[in-house]
Amino acid sequence: MHDFTKTLAPSPFYDRIVAQSQTQNWAHWNGYQTPRVVDTVASEYFAVRSSCSVMDLTPMEKYRITGPDAKAFLNRLVVRDVSKLKPGRVTYVVWCNDEGKVIDDGTVFHLSEGVYRLCAQHHQLDWLRLSSIGFDVSIELETHDVAALSVQGPTSYSVLTEAGISGLETVKPFDIVHTQLDGFDITVSRTGFTGDLGYELWTEPENALALWDAIFEVKKRGLYDIRLIGLDALEMVRIEAGFIMPGWDFNTAETVIRDGYDRTPYELDLGWLVNLNKPYFTGKRALAAANKQPLKRKMVKLILDGNKVPSGSFIFDRKDGKNIGAVMAHSWSPILKRAIAYADIELINGQVPKEVSVEIYYQKELAWKLHWARAEVTDKPFWTPKRRSITPPDAY
């Protein structure tokens, strides 16, 4: 357990992160001091898309779920059927409250037979505990007991192989392998929050610095560029990849105050996760009922015309038309050379519109200007390179 009397705790990688930070620009993430920007956002962004990025993943909420009913517990918790998730596999999940409104999202790691790790965006111990009533299951918060690094980018496979981690050539997306590096145990999963080729590495905190050094040794040897990245660059790549952030892109169910401001998976375009044919899970009856009703609103992806970024923009059915929603997350996508956004919009006549108008306020020489941008609605991730999914990955 880390000491919660300290406002921001250092992660096991803290010494190395501080040494690399050019900006000392920090954010707090789940109680840890986390870099917002290490050097420049642009160089960090391109590390993910063009070479190799490293990010400290330790602050992410992690729970170890074990016991005879671990599988049944997880399957009752989440909307997706995870009963067939094999040991050594990972899957993306969301979970809902009784009313079928999304509480949080995360990933379930089936580490070994009957041993699971649940990663979550927000603290979930209370929800997991109350969901465990009637199940013979043990739920341990292990956020502070596991050091984790995310290594992402086209050269991540080559970098990790050079660092001494062998066997990655057969690791498929969402696979987990348990291996060794310099005599200590590490777990490697081919997962990430960037939509690119990438891996997440998990180990005991005492091995954290050795793991770090083994990776950055590859850079020292002059083989590959490797860059530590911060949250700002991550925000850009995760939007490109089509990943949503509970609590930022939409209200999480157990924190929302007013009725109707929380969202079902259907409204978040996550209906594909909901399995109404599996045994009962929290929110199933509500979701089955919601599924019979026509959808009223949806989180959609927008690709905008022009170079203006739709910060805090309202969405209209057409220029000066009806306000149908607002932008929830946005970014300039350097790799697409387009402005992209997620918007929470009402459907028009029960249909997702093919295009919408975005009212963008921007500054020119500090003077505020209004710009109407046409935006195309897309249902695919903005960025899905082939290298993300091919096995073995290309060695660069």
Place this chain on the structure above:
Amino acid sequence: MTKNLSAIVIGGGHNGLVCATYLASSGVKTTLLEARETLGGGLSKQTLRDGTAVPGLIQTHHSLNDKIARELKLQSTPCEPLPTTLLSTSGEHITLMGDKVSGAGVSARDISEYRAFREEYLSYGKALKSLMLNTPPRLKHFDWSDKTVFAKLGLDLRFGLGKAGLNEFLRVAGMNLFDVLEERFSSELLKGGIAADALFGNHAGPKTPTTVLPMLMRLFQETGSTASRQVAQVDNLAGQLAEAAKSAGVEIKTSTTVHSVVMDNDKPTGVMLENGDILNADIIVSNADAKTTFLKLVGARNLDGMFTHRVTKTRTNGDVAKFFATFDATPKFTNLSQNASSGRFLVAPTLMYVERAFNHCKYGEFSEAPVLDIHLTTLDNGKSLLSANAMFAPYNLKQGWEAGRAAFEDKILDILSLYAPGIASQVACRELWSPTDIEKSFHIEGGHWHHGEMAIDQSFMMRPVPGAGQYGTPVPGLYLCGAAAHPGGDITGLPGRNAAKQILADLKGRR
């Protein structure tokens, strides 16, 4: 509309019998399953270790609401109103009978005040009628029927009570008994007795906030019938209800324990018995408490997470133990005539006595000086039976009830000896049922009289929990009809009746 539909009622307590009778009368093919050998739950007769047949958990109760008795066509039995004697160590006992209070130590002011108090509080109880006799209105997504109940309640309160009455009702409804009784009466014995009578079955002392509410709920019962009456003298209510159920066409199976509710595609299709047999029905109605119903019979795996949590967190630990003692000769209470020493007696000499008795149970101890609700009868064999509800006797007794049982029996006899000197040495046989015994023997989680605390946060549309406060539950086709449902415990038949009305309305496609 209800033809060819079938229902299974789990549990043959009085509410289960009432509900089953209503359903069967409306043409629903109804089967009632009772785990015990006898029907009536707490009303059914029991046998002590020495073989003495005794009235069961319930020794005295108000008669069923007249409306229910009429609707179920119960044979009307002449019912003798039973006086309640508040015992005093000085021998200056007070007797309560209807609106009258009498006794050597009672002032003329207390006598007239008691009459006024009864009139006033009975009118408050009566004003709750539309709430008590209906499905409690939902607070969220409410429809026409919810609005109607709210409107009726509002009108009854405003025009039934008048402006001054409504003001006073709103002032006292959220108060505690201690403050209300201190305002009105001077006799400590009278105040203690009224408080004890209102509090029995609840985890509360006179100073516990909102304790006027359980008193009003109890007084409501008196507005629909005559008075407190003796179970033994009534030609057994349980038997009458069972007869009514049978003549309505209910198929009754006793000694039949339900293991679980059978679910198919997230809907209940029937029940599985302990022996593995499966009985199918369209509607499943549970007379069991909420924890038994949801956590044991349905199971968390068929329920939502937060709902399960809410059920788990309801306060259902009982605080009342049942004490029996038999005597070869009628025990003699100080200053009570032979004639009067068969009846109902309360040991609650002051408000603070009751409050101090309650203090112990907050810390897992039984009361040093318990509050007693005593009933004396003569058995067929000529022996005398004393049965007493003794509070406070916490379900989670620190030392456990196996270790604590004899000590609490002694405490009860110590207190009884203050009013009937020498009584302890005359006991032929004694027996105590702790809340843990009651839990086991009557299949009530926590051994709670009312299947859960009758506090404001577990009452009305929040009884037993939000989401199951209108008899229906999150599981479509599964209903609650027992004391865990509105308006709660005591022998009223109201949860059973209201549940049946709701089920029939749902079957007809309303709501």
